[in-house]
Amino acid sequence: MTSHVKNTLVTTAAIAGALAATTLFNTTTVKADTTSSAPVTTTTSATKDTAIASAQAKVNSASAAVVSAQAAYGSASTAASDAAAKTAAASASAAATSAATSSAVANAQAAADSAATAKSTADANLAKAQSTAAATSRAKSMTSAAVVSAQSAVASASAKASDADSAVASAEAGQTVTANLMKSDDPTQASAAQQYFATKTAIVKLLPSGQVQITIPLTSGLEYLKEVSYNGVDATFTKTGDHSANITFTADPATSYTLAMTMDISSVMPFMHETALLDVDTTIFNGLLAAKSAADAALTSAQAALSTAETNAATVAQVASKAASAATAAATVASDAAVAATSAATNLTSAQAANSTAQAALTSAQAAQSAADAVLAAAKANLDSANAALTSAQAELKSAQNIVVVTPASSTASSASSTASSAGSAASAATATSNVASSASTTTVTSAVVATPATTKKATSSTPASSTTAKTLPQTGNENQSALVALGLAILTLGIYPMMKRKHA
Numbered sequence: 001m002t003s004h005v006k007n008t009l010v011t012t013a014a015i016a017g018a019l020a021a022t023t024l025f026n027t028t029t030v031k032a033d034t035t036s037s038a039p040v041t042t043t044t045s046a047t048k049d050t051a052i053a054s055a056q057a058k059v060n061s062a063s064a065a066v067v068s069a070q071a072a073y074g075s076a077s078t079a080a081s082d083a084a085a086k087t088a089a090a091s092a093s094a095a096a097t098s099a100a101t102s103s104a105v106a107n108a109q110a111a112a113d114s115a116a117t118a119k120s121t122a123d124a125n126l127a128k129a130q131s132t133a134a135a136t137s138r139a140k141s142m143t144s145a146a147v148v149s150a151q152s153a154v155a156s157a158s159a160k161a162s163d164a165d166s167a168v169a170s171a172e173a174g175q176t177v178t179a180n181l182m183k184s185d186d187p188t189q190a191s192a193a194q195q196y197f198a199t200k201t202a203i204v205k206l207l208p209s210g211q212v213q214i215t216i217p218l219t220s221g222l223e224y225l226k227e228v229s230y231n232g233v234d235a236t237f238t239k240t241g242d243h244s245a246n247i248t249f250t251a252d253p254a255t256s257y258t259l260a261m262t263m264d265i266s267s268v269m270p271f272m273h274e275t276a277l278l279d280v281d282t283t284i285f286n287g288l289l290a291a292k293s294a295a296d297a298a299l300t301s302a303q304a305a306l307s308t309a310e311t312n313a314a315t316v317a318q319v320a321s322k323a324a325s326a327a328t329a330a331a332t333v334a335s336d337a338a339v340a341a342t343s344a345a346t347n348l349t350s351a352q353a354a355n356s357t358a359q360a361a362l363t364s365a366q367a368a369q370s371a372a373d374a375v376l377a378a379a380k381a382n383l384d385s386a387n388a389a390l391t392s393a394q395a396e397l398k399s400a401q402n403i404v405v406v407t408p409a410s411s412t413a414s415s416a417s418s419t420a421s422s423a424g425s426a427a428s429a430a431t432a433t434s435n436v437a438s439s440a441s442t443t444t445v446t447s448a449v450v451a452t453p454a455t456t457k458k459a460t461s462s463t464p465a466s467s468t469t470a471k472t473l474p475q476t477g478n479e480n481q482s483a484l485v486a487l488g489l490a491i492l493t494l495g496i497y498p499m500m501k502r503k504h505a
Contacts, residue, residue, distance in 0.1 A: 048403040055397035062390035069383040076372070076379035083365070083372035090358075090365035097358035101351050108348035115344040119337035126330035133327040136320035143313035150306035157299035164292035171206030171285045178202075179216060179280035184258055191276035193261055196221035202280045207250065210289055212282040214257070215248040227262040235259075253282040 043051075179202030181191035194200075196218055203215040218225060222243045228235040235249040251257055257278040265272055 043403055043405065045405045048400065048405050051400035051403060052397065055393065055400040058393035059390065059397050062386065062393040065386040066383070066390050069379065069386040073376070073379040073383045076376040080369070080372040080376040083369040087362075087365040087369040090362040094358040094362040098355055101355040101358070104351040105348065105355060108344060108351045112341065112344035112348045115337065115341035119334065119341045122330065122334040122337040126327065126334040129323065129327040129330040133320065133323040136316060136323040139316045140313070140320040143309060143316045146309040147306065147313045150302065150309040154299065154302040154306045157295065157302040161292070161295035161299040164288070164295035168206065168288050168292045171204075171288050172208075174203045174205040174213075174215075175284070176201050177204050177280055177282070177284070179214075179278060181259075181276045182279050184275040184277045187256075187277055187279070192272075192274060193221075193225065193263065193276055196225060202278070203246075204280070204282045204285070206285040206288060208289075210252075211250050212253050212285060213248060213250050214278070214280060214282060215246045216278065218245045218247055220244060221263075224263050224265055225261065226264050227260070229260045230257055251282070253284075253286050255279075255281045255283060 178200065179197075180200055181194045181197055183189045183191050197216060198219040199217050201217065203217070205213040205215075207213055217240075218237075220243045222237075222239065222241075222245050225247075228237075228247050228249070230249045230251060233249065235247045237245045237247055239245045249257075249259075257280065259276050259278050261274050261276055263272045263274065
């Protein structure tokens with residue numbers, strides 16, 4: 001049982017004792033000539049008893065309502081006090097949490113902003129590095145393609161140079177071509193010397209100077225052919241047998257050559273001079289050296305282009321490699337920045353959630369306190385209403401007690417009996433009220449105990465009406481007043497005792 005409930009029950013017991021005492025003090029037969037502020041009504045004893053009983057029932061009911069309202073008010077007061085304590089605790093917790101989390105939220109927000117900025121910068125750097133890597137990769141591909149193309153050009157130039165070299169080498173080694181000695185004045189007729197050149201061929205060699213060396217195989221008649229010259233330059237005779245030799249001279253490439261020959265044919269005529277036309281085409285070698293030179297130059301150029309392409313490719317490959325490494329590093333930085341930003345955002349969310357939780361707890365406690373305060377206000381209103389009802393009932397009871405009873409002479413004894421019966425009823429009410437106070441001091445009040453006065457029956461007079469010769473006035477009740485006062489004080493003491501006990505405890 002809380003201290004509020006105990007205080008309420010003790011107070012209620014005191015009130016009940018006071019009410020019982022008040023009831024007993026006021027439950028007396030009023031003198032006929034009493035002066036009271038309450039209206040004075042003249043009626044019969046039975047009517048007054050009925051009015052008193054009805055008013056007493058209302059007082060008892062109102063007293064029970066006050067007790068119940070006091071208990072409810074005490075419970076509501078305890079609940080409101082507990083709610084206020086919880087609100088204060090929640091407020092202190094929210095303030096402490098807010099003080100702690102506000103700094104955490106600020107730090108987390110700053111960290112989140114910094115991480116977001118770092119992530120943005122890292123993403124921009126990554127995009128730039130990736131763009132550079134892509135560009136250098138394309139350049140690398142282009143330079144690689146250029147190298148391949150240069151290599152192909154070198155291969156082609158090399159093949160052409162090789163073909164040109166082979167052609168020149170073959171020409172320099174000499175080739176056998178058709179050759180005829182014809183009369184210089186009639187190229188359609190064979191020369192007289194033709195008979196000594198039975199093969200009708202010539203061996204043509206290309207010289208490095210671009211000229212050609214022409215060799216005519218003399219198969220017979222060496223003893224008759226004494227001289228051969230071309231453009232005033234004697235040809236060279238190289239004997240290949242007793243009657244054969246190779247006759248060689250040098251000239252520019254042409255299709256025919258006019259040779260001067262001296263023959264000694266003693267049987268015919270000595271030293272016959274003849275001009276013969278050597279019909280031989282040596283222009284087959286024209287352009288070989290130029291082609292070789294061009295092919296060599298093309299090869300050299302292709303080789304230089306290949307070297308340049310390879311150098312460029314190597315340089316671009318290094319740049320591309322660095323760009324790729326930079327892109328990889330930027331990707332790592334961007335990934336780390338993203339992780340840091342996510343972590344900072346999570347920390348910020350946690351800090352904000354902690355603050356929100358504390359604020360929600362405070363709001364909930366404040367709502368609970370408001371509800372408890374509302375219940376307390378309602379209980380206070382009920383208690384005020386019950387006290388007002390009790391005051392009204394007490395006024396009604398006092399008014400009933402102030403009724404003046406007119407008793408006939410024959411009813412004097414009956415009136416005394418009625419007065420005694422009323423005193424007994426009041427004693428029963430005091431006893432019930434005492435029980436209520438005693439019970440309230442030890443247990444929680446769950447229902448109001450209402451003391452109902454005993455029904456007062458009008459006693460039958462034992463004295464005949466004829467025996468009373470003189471009219472008697474109503475009894476004043478002074479003979480019972482002392483006993484009633486003592487009983488009221490006892491009940492009041494029962495109400496005050498728990499309060500004194502509580503005070504000295």
